[in-house]
Structures are given as structure tokens and as C-alpha cells.
Amino acid sequence: MDTNKIWDRVKKIVKEAGLLLLLIFIFSNIIGWLRAPKLESNTLMLTKATLIDGSAWRYEEGKPLVLHFWGMWCPVCRTEAANVDAVSKAYNVVTVAVNSGDDATVAHYLKKHNLNFKVINDPHGKLAKRFKVTVFPTTFLFNANGSLKFTEVGYTTTAGLLARLKLAH
Helix, strand or coil, X not given: CCHHHHHHHHHHHHHHHHHHHXXXXXXXXXXXXXXXXXXXXXXXXXXXXXXXXXXXXXCCCCCCEEEEEECCCCHHHHHHHHHHHHHHCCCEEEEEEECCCCHHHHHHHHHHCXXXXXXXXXXXXXXXXXXXXXXXXXXXXXXXXXXXXXXXXXXXXXXXXXXXHHHHC
């Protein structure tokens, strides 16, 4: 086989793979949109809470907020945790550990996995119900005025979170 035919074949495979990835991306976004909780209000319903370390958390007006619901029992959440942690180093991120045990159990999990994001414990899922979260992980992104801009259900990348934060301004 001559090199031109080989390169033509490689180009065709790359083109088809790219198209397949694009279709998967589109399909997964449609599924995520369909599964996203529909809130009664697009205004942030959580402005203060107690974190697992006992400190008080307050929503900082004028800054976008990532509100991330997850569980220690959720395999996708475990995979995504490093992405949320990376974003939390530069942006206002608060997470909600749902049905994951007491504060000490969640704190031990964070330490074991070297995660440093802020955590509100929701041991009985009451806060998750308030936000109509039924799929984990679920991430809400509120703009600097506290208005909901994006809801993401399922795995998201660091780049995806950062892009949404840029669009939320």
C-alpha cells in the first residue's frame, strides 16, 4: 500500500472518530439537560450554612458560586472530585455531601483523598431535596448576582467548570 492511501485512511479514521466524539458530547449534554433539576426559583436559596469543620459559610455577593452536590458512595463523584477541588482553589465553591455520614466521616474522606473544598454535610438529603437533586453529582452555577446560570448533571471536567464560570459573569 502506498503512503498516500495510508494517510487517506488515517484521515478518514480521525474524521470519523472526531464525529463520534462530537455526537457523544452532544448526546451527553442533552441527557444532562433533561436530567437537570428544575428549581422553583433561579435565585440562590442558600446564603449561609455550617461547614463540616464547624465554621460558618456565607454566600459572597458579587462573586459567582459553584454549588456542587455529591456523595462519598457515588463513583462518578469520586472521579470528579479532583476537578471540583482544582476549581475551588481559585473560585467560590461550596459542596454538599449527601447521605455520606457524619461530619467526621466526611472530613476523614476529604483528608484521605487530599480534597480541600468547602463542604456542607447533608446526612439525610434534606438540602438535596430542597434543590430537587436526584442524580449525583449535580452542580449548580450561580452568577455574581446569585442567579442560576448553569446546571450540570453527571461528570464535568475542570475545563468545563472553568468555561461555565467565565460565561457566568
